[in-house]
Amino acid sequence: MSAFVGKYAEELIKNAKYIATPGKGILAADESTGTIGKRLSSINVENIEANRQALRQLLFTSPNALTYLSGVILFEETLYQKTSDGKPFVELLQEKKVVPGIKVDKGIVELAGTNGETTTQGFDSLGARCAEYYKAGARFAKWRAVLKIGPTEPSELSIQQNAQGLARYAIICQENGLVPIVEPEILTDGNHDIAKCAAATETVLAAVYKALNDHHVLLEGTLLKPNMVTPGSDSAKVAAEVIAEYTVTALRRTVPPAVPGIVFLSGGQSEEEATVNLNAMNKLEVVKPWTLSFSFGRALQQSTLKTWGGKKENVGKAQQAFLVRCKANSDATLGKYTGGSAGGAASESLFVSDYKY
Amino acid sequence: MSCYKGKYAEELIENAASIATPGKGILAADESTGTIGKRLSSINVENVESNRRALRELLFCAPGALQYLSGIILFEETLYQKTAAGKPFVDVMKESGVLPGIKVDKGTVELPGTNGETTTQGLDGLAERCQKYYAAGARFAKWRAVLKIGANEPSQLAINDNANGLARYAIICQQNGLVPIVEPEILVDGSHDINKCADVTERVLAACYKALNDHHVLLEGTLLKPNMVTPGSDAPKVAPEVIAEYTVRALQRTMPAAVPAVVFLSGGQSEEEATLNLNAMNKLQTKKPWTLSFSFGRALQQSTLKAWSGKEENVAKAQAALLTRCKANSEATLGKYAGSSHLSEGASESLHVKDYKY
Numbered sequence: 001m002s003a004f005v006g007k008y009a010e011e012l013i014k015n016a017k018y019i020a021t022p023g024k025g026i027l028a029a030d031e032s033t034g035t036i037g038k039r040l041s042s043i044n045v046e047n048i049e050a051n052r053q054a055l056r057q058l059l060f061t062s063p064n065a066l067t068y069l070s071g072v073i074l075f076e077e078t079l080y081q082k083t084s085d086g087k088p089f090v091e092l093l094q095e096k097k098v099v100p101g102i103k104v105d106k107g108i109v110e111l112a113g114t115n116g117e118t119t120t121q122g123f124d125s126l127g128a129r130c131a132e133y134y135k136a137g138a139r140f141a142k143w144r145a146v147l148k149i150g151p152t153e154p155s156e157l158s159i160q161q162n163a164q165g166l167a168r169y170a171i172i173c174q175e176n177g178l179v180p181i182v183e184p185e186i187l188t189d190g191n192h193d194i195a196k197c198a199a200a201t202e203t204v205l206a207a208v209y210k211a212l213n214d215h216h217v218l219l220e221g222t223l224l225k226p227n228m229v230t231p232g233s234d235s236a237k238v239a240a241e242v243i244a245e246y247t248v249t250a251l252r253r254t255v256p257p258a259v260p261g262i263v264f265l266s267g268g269q270s271e272e273e274a275t276v277n278l279n280a281m282n283k284l285e286v287v288k289p290w291t292l293s294f295s296f297g298r299a300l301q302q303s304t305l306k307t308w309g310g311k312k313e314n315v316g317k318a319q320q321a322f323l324v325r326c327k328a329n330s331d332a333t334l335g336k337y338t339g340g341s342a343g344g345a346a347s348e349s350l351f352v353s354d355y356k357y
Numbered sequence: 358m359s360c361y362k363g364k365y366a367e368e369l370i371e372n373a374a375s376i377a378t379p380g381k382g383i384l385a386a387d388e389s390t391g392t393i394g395k396r397l398s399s400i401n402v403e404n405v406e407s408n409r410r411a412l413r414e415l416l417f418c419a420p421g422a423l424q425y426l427s428g429i430i431l432f433e434e435t436l437y438q439k440t441a442a443g444k445p446f447v448d449v450m451k452e453s454g455v456l457p458g459i460k461v462d463k464g465t466v467e468l469p470g471t472n473g474e475t476t477t478q479g480l481d482g483l484a485e486r487c488q489k490y491y492a493a494g495a496r497f498a499k500w501r502a503v504l505k506i507g508a509n510e511p512s513q514l515a516i517n518d519n520a521n522g523l524a525r526y527a528i529i530c531q532q533n534g535l536v537p538i539v540e541p542e543i544l545v546d547g548s549h550d551i552n553k554c555a556d557v558t559e560r561v562l563a564a565c566y567k568a569l570n571d572h573h574v575l576l577e578g579t580l581l582k583p584n585m586v587t588p589g590s591d592a593p594k595v596a597p598e599v600i601a602e603y604t605v606r607a608l609q610r611t612m613p614a615a616v617p618a619v620v621f622l623s624g625g626q627s628e629e630e631a632t633l634n635l636n637a638m639n640k641l642q643t644k645k646p647w648t649l650s651f652s653f654g655r656a657l658q659q660s661t662l663k664a665w666s667g668k669e670e671n672v673a674k675a676q677a678a679l680l681t682r683c684k685a686n687s688e689a690t691l692g693k694y695a696g697s698s699h700l701s702e703g704a705s706e707s708l709h710v711k712d713y714k715y
Contacts, residue, residue, distance in 0.1 A: 256612065
């Protein structure tokens with residue numbers, strides 16, 4: 001057969017389509033323990049389970065914010081956590097029609113013989129883990145592959161390894177009822193121009209979709225989480241409309257229409273930048289056979305985190321900040337964002353060189 | 358760079374978009390001398406240059422027909438022929454806004470070690486030939502790759518080699534100003550069901566688009582000429598709506614939105630079948646970010662050929678038959694074909710020839 005049509009086929013298609021609902025997007029709250037530790041320490045909060053639970057509770061109980069979300073990606077620990085009232089986070093999300101998702105990769109390791117390029121691990125017992133996560137209520141998964149741009153990068157080896165990895169991960173997810181979000185992130189690090197990023201993005205995405213086809217992945221039951229096409233972090237910035245044009249052109253050249261939605265990662269962009277770029281893409285007058293939405297981590301949580309500062313008395317204000325970003329991005333998926341929701345933190349670049357989750 | 362950005366980029370995009378105009382399609386009149394000979398002999402007409410010229414004049418000057426065509430594919434000999442009154446065929450077309458195209462492949466040859474699978478030749482000196490054709494007025498080209506379905510076919514070798522050949526041909530065309538029509542035909546021969554055809558079509562198209570990306574082809578300046586997804590010729594037929602569903606789904610899973618149009622080949626389908634299937638696809642309510650149109654040879658000319666039979670006094674009748682099929686297919690590209698209450702002789706005749714060689 002060409003594409004996977006196992007017992008979860010209909011459900012996968014339905015869930016992928018729902019997550020791609022116009023006006024909604026994904027909150028990436030799947031920071032590993034180590035990574036969330038960095039966030040917490042930036043606001044002087046101790047990295048213990050209680051605080052990780054408190055932060056996620058703050059986000060998931062933000063009044064009205066969940067209306068703008070179709071999914072939330074969780075780290076394994078969070079999948080099994082509850083609110084302070086004892087309600088499982090998963091239930092809380094499901095009640096608000098937000099699909100719980102789960103990060104299933106186990107980080108990156110270097111590819112020997114390359115100039116610091118990596119591949120992603122996490123295959124061991126992946127099928128069994130997915131089945132467990134499905135039982136716990138997860139209905140989609142995420143796996144982050146990382147590539148970089150340099151004089152000889154991304155190398156053919158890196159492209160092939162990461163594309164193959166994404167495809168194996170994707171089909172294993174589908175066998176176990178989870179919609180795979182396919183994330184081939186090309187880091188912004190570098191002084192290359194936007195054309196170079198476009199070339200790399202098109203080459204990588206073409207390889208990814210060939211691999212998905214080779215592995216019989218059911219495209220209608222997947223989502224794509226790519227980088228936007230931008231100049232390198234050390235290059236001159238360009239207007240949102242330029243980013244929109246290059247990004248959508250790259251996607252039109254590589255992503256088959258069968259894919260229901262594309263949920264961009266924010267990379268090192270500030271909250272406001274990410275929203276404005278997403279908005280520009282949705283305003284572009286060209287045929288776009290998939291919805292263009294968000295799967296933001298830092299770009300949804302930055303202001304919220306700063307406002308919270310780990311203090312109970314700041315929870316309400318922090319939740320407000322979170323609502324503002326959720327609504328702004330929801331508007332952006334409809335091309336209706338008019339700007340102006342940028343507070344100080346919202347405009348702060350979140351770029352970290354050679355970013356490691 | 359990711360894709361071709363040479364001096365013809367804008368023109369390629371414009372011409373491809375023009376061929377993709379809804380309501381229009383392509384007449385494939387590029388039968389090689391050998392192949393047109395078979396057609397002519399089927400109506401007892403001698404295969405000499407004057408007869409080949411007369412047939413093409415009949416087609417290209419059929420009153421009212423050119424308005425339904427965005428392009429006509431020619432064989433090399435025809436590119437340089439004229440009407441009886443001395444007007445170059447290429448000018449006849451241009452005056453009616455029809456782009457002349459040119460077949461540039463040199464037929465198929467067997468791949469050793471396979472079970473009769475083939476690859477296509479014609480890359481030698483292709484750039485120079487394309488330049489010559491461009492100077493003569495051609496603005497698009499066609500190259501036919503052939504695959505088949507069998508117990509072990511298409512093999513990975515056949516898929517890879519044909520995909521690579523199509524990509525090489527495509528980029529050479531673009532460097533020389535011709536919009537390449539990419540044609541990976543999977544023959545209908547066999548007793549397989551429609552699922553098998555869908556599976557193979559999706560794998561072949563995925564390989565083609567990966568190869569086109571590898572070779573830096575500008576997708577916005579190309580067209581695809583695929584088979585429709587159908588059961589094998591020896592398997593039970595299915596309804597046009599089923600063919601439409603499987604075909605469009607295969608394209609959704611493999612064809613990037615940057616490609617402006619799909620211009621289906623008719624394979625062995627009868628004139629009416631081909632039109633009904635195309636119509637069903639255009640009526641389908643689903644994501645179709647590209648135009649779905651036709652590039653028919655036999656399925657546009659069968660009735661016309663029969664009506665003509667090589668006789669001068671039949672020319673008008675024959676041209677009327679062509680006009681009927683052109684209009685029918687034009688309507689099919691808009692999902693507006695209502696079927697034919699009166700079919701010309703030959704319109705329902707299956708045109709399937711086993712293991713068809715052009």
